[in-house]
Amino acid sequence: MNSLEQIETIKSLQKPCKVHLQVDTGMKRLGCSEDATIKLAQKIALIPYITFEGIFTHLTAADDEEEDPFTWKQITIFREIIQSLKKIRILPQYCHIANSSAAMRFSLPEMNMATVVNADSHPVNIHNTLESKNAYVVRHQQGTINPLTKQ
Numbered sequence: 348m349n350s351l352e353q354i355e356t357i358k359s360l361q362k363p364c365k366v367h368l369q370v371d372t373g374m375k376r377l378g379c380s381e382d383a384t385i386k387l388a389q390k391i392a393l394i395p396y397i398t399f400e401g402i403f404t405h406l407t408a409a410d411d412e413e414e415d416p417f418t419w420k421q422i423t424i425f426r427e428i429i430q431s432l433k434k435i436r437i438l439p440q441y442c443h444i445a446n447s448s449a450a451m452r453f454s455l456p457e458m459n460m461a462t463v464v465n466a467d468s469h470p471v472n473i474h475n476t477l478e479s480k481n482a483y484v485v486r487h488q489q490g491t492i493n494p495l496t497k498q
Contacts, residue, residue: 367401
């Protein structure tokens, strides 16, 4: 979810649901801005039957070493947003930024979920320990994301 309109649509259903807020940290295609993220998180926090379960962004060039400065800029922006949310005591259970390449190439200890691609190139959200024959696994233990392993 990344807009007030989406929140209002879910709110109108008046049914419990869990949402993940998508932040645009540089892709310029999907997600809400830094300022909008804080406002949307505050709005979600006021709706009793909506759980602000996760916040995420997409690293556009995590697989390209030449783009590492841009990737680190995206990571920094996302970390700053998380810190801003902590200051106002709003923080979802899951913070995810890593795709397959990022999970293998970058140390992101404060993140507790990653989206990786299995052998068939289908995205798989992974948190904690996932046992799967076709998925690369990110193991989350004590606030750190360990390297991927093939099951």
